[in-house]
Amino acid sequence: xxxxxxxxxVLAAQSHQVAIEASRRNKIRNFRLxxxxxxxxxxxxxxxxxxIMLVYSFLKAAPYGGVVWEPSIDGWFGVFLKKDIxxxxxxxxxxxxxxxxxxxxxxxxxxxxxxxxxxxxxxxIATRSVQTRNLWLFLITIPFWTNLLIRTFAxxxxxxxxxxxxxxxxxxxxxxxxxxxxxxxxAIMLGxxxxxxxxxxxPLYASIEKLDFRLVEAAYDLYAxxxxxxxxxxxxxxxxxxxxxxxxxxxxxxxAYVTPRVLGGGKHLxxxxxxxxxxxxxxxxxxxxxxxxxxxxxxxxALLIYVRVAQRGTTEHV
Numbered sequence: 001x002x003x004x005x006x007x008x009x010v011l012a013a014q015s016h017q018v019a020i021e022a023s024r025r026n027k028i029r030n031f032r033l034x035x036x037x038x039x040x041x042x043x044x045x046x047x048x049x050x051x052i053m054l055v056y057s058f059l060k061a062a063p064y065g066g067v068v069w070e071p072s073i074d075g076w077f078g079v080f081l082k083k084d085i086x087x088x089x090x091x092x093x094x095x096x097x098x099x100x101x102x103x104x105x106x107x108x109x110x111x112x113x114x115x116x117x118x119x120x121x122x123x124x125i126a127t128r129s130v131q132t133r134n135l136w137l138f139l140i141t142i143p144f145w146t147n148l149l150i151r152t153f154a155x156x157x158x159x160x161x162x163x164x165x166x167x168x169x170x171x172x173x174x175x176x177x178x179x180x181x182x183x184x185x186x187a188i189m190l191g192x193x194x195x196x197x198x199x200x201x202x203p204l205y206a207s208i209e210k211l212d213f214r215l216v217e218a219a220y221d222l223y224a225x226x227x228x229x230x231x232x233x234x235x236x237x238x239x240x241x242x243x244x245x246x247x248x249x250x251x252x253x254x255x256a257y258v259t260p261r262v263l264g265g266g267k268h269l270x271x272x273x274x275x276x277x278x279x280x281x282x283x284x285x286x287x288x289x290x291x292x293x294x295x296x297x298x299x300x301x302a303l304l305i306y307v308r309v310a311q312r313g314t315t316e317h318v
Contacts, residue, residue, distance in 0.1 A: 075286030122204035207241025
């Protein structure tokens, strides 16, 4: 009798476990079915265009734009090398390498300048009273309500020869002739910093707001200097916000098109402008597609390096 009851208990427990597993599988299946529309949209909207660009990069260019459905590596060949149209000699595409270096260099400079300006701004907002923080955040996000092109033209009016800065310096007798700032690399860097600065401030604010300021007070009690408190306590604790903000600024800066086109005057191209040129006036779609995929690889590589360095720094401070 006891053995029968034990067997029944075991069978009941097993049945209950099977029912739990079946219920769990049903929930997982339902979650997958519910997420399927979003996955389809992401696949078509994100992976689809990238797949098209990847295929185009290995096709032959048509004479007047478009592609010829014949396999070719001319697109990838043109990313790094060029062939002379007269004698057929092959040389390095120095123009493309120069544009790549300018794009990476200006993107890094814009990220650093945005970090230098954004960190104290975020710290100031996070240390205000709870009632006034929303107001400051509202002021930070206002530029996002304005079209990117309008914001770029606003920067142009500030730094042009007869702009606000030059008129101010001439009016105070500090300079005799306008300083040439427009249509330079400096103008592009300044414009991208202004455009993407809120993307740096908001992640930094989210990290600084969670900071336990009792640690800062304890450091001051131990006679630590302000610089030492900043470097040894605040920066390591808000490192996730620094990493997130830097990524959010660096990635769009590397592929920027409007700001370099307007503030660079067409003389200081970046990768985004070069890609547009190949799909437009250049009528070399495979080269434009190869440059697009190459830009994607550069961004992914830069992000991996940056995240690993940031994680290594975080581990060292732990």
